[in-house]
Amino acid sequence: MSDSHGGHGALAHHFEDLEQQREAHTLGMWAFLVTEILFFGGLFAAYVVYRSAYPEAFANASNQLDPVLGGINTAVLIGSSFTMVLAVHAAQQRRKWAIFGWLWTTIVLGTAFLGVKYVEYHHKWEHHLIPGPNFLFEGQPGGSEQLFFALYFSMTGLHAFHMVIGAGILIWLSVLALKGRFDEPGRNAVEMAGLYWHFVDLVWIFLFPLLYLLGRHQ
Amino acid sequence: MTAPSASAAPSFAPRDNYLTADYSWRSWLLTVDHKRIGILYLLSVTGFFFLGGLFAVLLRLELATPQGDLVQAETYNKLFTMHGLVMIFFFLVPSIPGVLGNFFVPIMIGAKDMAFPRLNLLSWYVYMIGGLVSFLAIITGGVDTGWTFYAPYSSTYANSNVALTAVGVFITGFSSILTGLNIIVTVHKMRAPGMTWFRMPLFVWAHYATSVIMILGTPVLAITILLLALERLFHIGIFDPKLGGDPVLFQHLFWFYSHPAVYIMILPAMGVISELVAAFSRKRIFGYSFVAFSSLAIAVLGFLVWGHHMFLSGQSVYAGVVFSVLSFLVAIPSAVKVFNWSATLYKGSVQLSTPMMYVIGFLGLFTIGGLTGLFLACLGLDVHVHDTYFVVAHFHYIMVGGAVMAFLGGLHYWWPKMFGKMYPEALGKFSAVVVFIGFNLTFFPQFLLGYLGMPRRYHAYPEEFGVLNVLSSAGASILGIGYLLPMAYLLWSLRYGPEAEQNPWGAKGLEWEKAPTPPPTFNFDATPIVTQEAYAYADDLPPEESRTQARLV
Ligand code: HEM
Numbered sequence: 122m123s124d125s126h127g128g129h130g131a132l133a134h135h136f137e138d139l140e141q142q143r144e145a146h147t148l149g150m151w152a153f154l155v156t157e158i159l160f161f162g163g164l165f166a167a168y169v170v171y172r173s174a175y176p177e178a179f180a181n182a183s184n185q186l187d188p189v190l191g192g193i194n195t196a197v198l199i200g201s202s203f204t205m206v207l208a209v210h211a212a213q214q215r216r217k218w219a220i221f222g223w224l225w226t227t228i229v230l231g232t233a234f235l236g237v238k239y240v241e242y243h244h245k246w247e248h249h250l251i252p253g254p255n256f257l258f259e260g261q262p263g264g265s266e267q268l269f270f271a272l273y274f275s276m277t278g279l280h281a282f283h284m285v286i287g288a289g290i291l292i293w294l295s296v297l298a299l300k301g302r303f304d305e306p307g308r309n310a311v312e313m314a315g316l317y318w319h320f321v322d323l324v325w326i327f328l329f330p331l332l333y334l335l336g337r338h339q
Numbered sequence: 340m341t342a343p344s345a346s347a348a349p350s351f352a353p354r355d356n357y358l359t360a361d362y363s364w365r366s367w368l369l370t371v372d373h374k375r376i377g378i379l380y381l382l383s384v385t386g387f388f389f390l391g392g393l394f395a396v397l398l399r400l401e402l403a404t405p406q407g408d409l410v411q412a413e414t415y416n417k418l419f420t421m422h423g424l425v426m427i428f429f430f431l432v433p434s435i436p437g438v439l440g441n442f443f444v445p446i447m448i449g450a451k452d453m454a455f456p457r458l459n460l461l462s463w464y465v466y467m468i469g470g471l472v473s474f475l476a477i478i479t480g481g482v483d484t485g486w487t488f489y490a491p492y493s494s495t496y497a498n499s500n501v502a503l504t505a506v507g508v509f510i511t512g513f514s515s516i517l518t519g520l521n522i523i524v525t526v527h528k529m530r531a532p533g534m535t536w537f538r539m540p541l542f543v544w545a546h547y548a549t550s551v552i553m554i555l556g557t558p559v560l561a562i563t564i565l566l567l568a569l570e571r572l573f574h575i576g577i578f579d580p581k582l583g584g585d586p587v588l589f590q591h592l593f594w595f596y597s598h599p600a601v602y603i604m605i606l607p608a609m610g611v612i613s614e615l616v617a618a619f620s621r622k623r624i625f626g627y628s629f630v631a632f633s634s635l636a637i638a639v640l641g642f643l644v645w646g647h648h649m650f651l652s653g654q655s656v657y658a659g660v661v662f663s664v665l666s667f668l669v670a671i672p673s674a675v676k677v678f679n680w681s682a683t684l685y686k687g688s689v690q691l692s693t694p695m696m697y698v699i700g701f702l703g704l705f706t707i708g709g710l711t712g713l714f715l716a717c718l719g720l721d722v723h724v725h726d727t728y729f730v731v732a733h734f735h736y737i738m739v740g741g742a743v744m745a746f747l748g749g750l751h752y753w754w755p756k757m758f759g760k761m762y763p764e765a766l767g768k769f770s771a772v773v774v775f776i777g778f779n780l781t782f783f784p785q786f787l788l789g790y791l792g793m794p795r796r797y798h799a800y801p802e803e804f805g806v807l808n809v810l811s812s813a814g815a816s817i818l819g820i821g822y823l824l825p826m827a828y829l830l831w832s833l834r835y836g837p838e839a840e841q842n843p844w845g846a847k848g849l850e851w852e853k854a855p856t857p858p859p860t861f862n863f864d865a866t867p868i869v870t871q872e873a874y875a876y877a878d879d880l881p882p883e884e885s886r887t888q889a890r891l892v
């Protein structure tokens with residue numbers, strides 16, 4: 122809306138100066154990430170409760186996951202966090218094509234992650250490991266193994282959903298970069314998107330060992 | 340010709356304010372002005388209040404006689420569910436923060452607006468969309484799980500519009516999160532020069548504490564509802580014992596939000612009371628920093644007591660003991676506030692204007708509500724009164740006797756500032772008394788009923804509970820009139836009320852001393868510079884009296 126950018130262009134009407142505006146945006150983003158932690162927190166709590174209630178079933182179920190694909194994805198995500206940092210750096214130096222390039226590298230890595238995730242989900246589908254009436258675990262209608270997969274899908278699904286949103290934001294920022302919006306709020310926006318992206322990566326860093334590695338056996 | 344100076348602007352010099360800035364629909368529906376957004380909230384919460392009230396009328400009509408004659412048991416289940424849902428999620432949670440908080444937090448700290456004006460508007464839209472989705476669920480069949488959505492009523496055995504209603508509540512939750520986030524950043528970053536943390540009005544402290552709960556608690560409700568929806572749609576077993584899931588986990592997650600949520604409802608009310616007590620006894624708040632920090636203490640401790648709703652849900656005895664003790668602790672900061680308000684009244688020059696009538700009501704009713712909370716927090720006693728009308732009376736004393744009273748008191752106090760009009764004072768006092776009498780007549784008998792063993796959530800009851808229930812239903816009709824009266828004369832005042840001065844109560848605070856009535860779009864003519872603590876009332880008193888006060892404080 123134009124009225125919130127009246128007057129000094131980059132400075133919204135209700136702030137005194139750019140510094141105040143930047144600090145407000147940054148604090149807002151951190152507060153938002155705190156709510157995100159609690160949002161995922163509910164799922165992690167459920168995971169802890171059921172993992173300790175059914176350690177064996179969870180270990181068996183977790184053996185069905187592919188640690189190689191999961192490991193590759195972990196590497197891809199960490200790589201994308203790195204390219205995101207480079208995008209933020211480029212934004213501070215106002216280098217248009219560098220911003221654009223690093224944002225798109227990040228987007229491509231994010232998409233690669235989602236692609237691998239799709240392959241994994243598809244395997245589970247073929248092996249009847251989708252929770253619900255058709256769930257089968259090693260040929261048997263599963264018991265609490267199903268809980269593991271319910272959590273696996275909810276947690277990784279919610280995480281993937283965050284990745285999709287993140288990619289959308291990065292695409293939007295890359296368009297802004299091309300239009301040459303490097304005023305202070307524009308630069309800060311890249312930094313805020315970076316915070317979000319790192320947060321989403323960090324969630325995965327917890328998900329990977331909890332879901333794929335804990336209790337793995339031959 | 341001399342231009343009238345801003346501070347003494349007499350009312351006959353009309354000037355542009357946030358109401359007259361633009362009259363189009365667009366300018367309201369796309370506004371980013373926190374004051375207009377506050378008005379949008381006022382209209383919507385009022386709508387939901389009367390919708391919830393309609394359900395309450397039907398509930399009390401059914402309970403006027405022992406037989407279940409007016410509605411079927413199933414219908415009754417839906418009525419109390421929808422009453423609770425609408426009143427809690429769509430009225431009480433957004434009421435004070437959405438209306439008074441939105442309007443006054445920025446003004447009180449000397450800001451031009453909230454930190455994120457567009458997010459603010461978004462949060463109203465999110466709230467309305469959530470409200471409409473739930474409303475749709477209500478008119479297309481309703482829900483009957485109780486506002487608490489307990490599994491398995493809401494999962495395996497659900498037979499009503501659970502999913503759609505839950506989606507509505509889920510969406511509205513994000514509105515709460517956005518409001519909380521906005522207030523936190525506003526308080527941190529938007530304060531005017533000189534407005535230090537300890538010069539902030541206690542209303543602002545209370546909203547800050549509330550916002551912390553909103554951003555920490557609400558996402559947990561959101562994920563819980565999401566899991567419930569997944570359970571409902573795909574039968575993933577997370578709350579289903581057949582598959583190893585545990586319905587009690589739902590209760591834990593639900594109350595992890597919903598106990599703190601009761602403080603989302605009462606803390607802003609406490610903030611209102613602090614302002615009103617100071618303004619109408621012409622004194623600084625006794626023990627300002629205790630009142631400020633008790634809000635934060637409530638926000639923190641409130642997260643550690645959820646298990647007191649589950650003493651009888653198969654929680655371990657040890658957990659029960661711990662939750663019981665922690666629940667006693669959480670009453671301490673609330674008590675600190677009540678004592679400090681009372682100490683403020685002591686030797687103040689108390690003026691019984693309409694808002695103050697509501698304050699007096701609040702103090703009594705909130706105290707009763709809080710003390711009966713302690714009864715409930717006693718493990719042994721709770722076995723007797725859990726899920727009886729005693730619990731119903733407890734939370735209505737706090738939520739209606741406390742929060743709604745404070746909302747009305749605050750609305751009467753700030754109405755002249757918001758709309759530039761005065762309402763008929765005598766009528767105002769009269770309806771405050773009607774509300775007080777109606778309220779007590781409705782809910783006090785419910786303590787007795789609960790103690791005598793009448794369970795909640797049934798549409799019929801044995802003859803012997805008849806008298807007390809008739810009293811309660813009669814009281815409810817008085818209470819209803821008490822709510823309709825302000826609705827009528829406040830609306831009347833918009834057109835016919837006399838013009839309000841800039842500071843009709845002679846109160847302290849930027850909203851009265853510095854902002855014109857009604858405020859212009861950016862609130863002040865120039866950014867105010869704050870040189871005083873909040874509530875510097877003693878400065879008005881003759882020297883010797885202010886010295887006595889200084890010794891007292
Ligand atoms: C002084 C601090 C408080 C204590 C110690 C306390 C204690 C309790 C306890 C132990 C229960 C459970 C009773 C049972 O189900 O057997 C309860 C229920 C309830 N309380 Fe409080 N309470 C306090 C303050 C509040 C406040 C401030 C509010 C609202 C603003 C509130 C609203 C409720 C509600 C809504 C319920 C019933 C929920 C339901 O089952 O539907 N309480 N309280």
Ligand SMILES: [Cu+2]
Nearest residue numbers: 598645647648
């Ligand atoms: Cu509680």
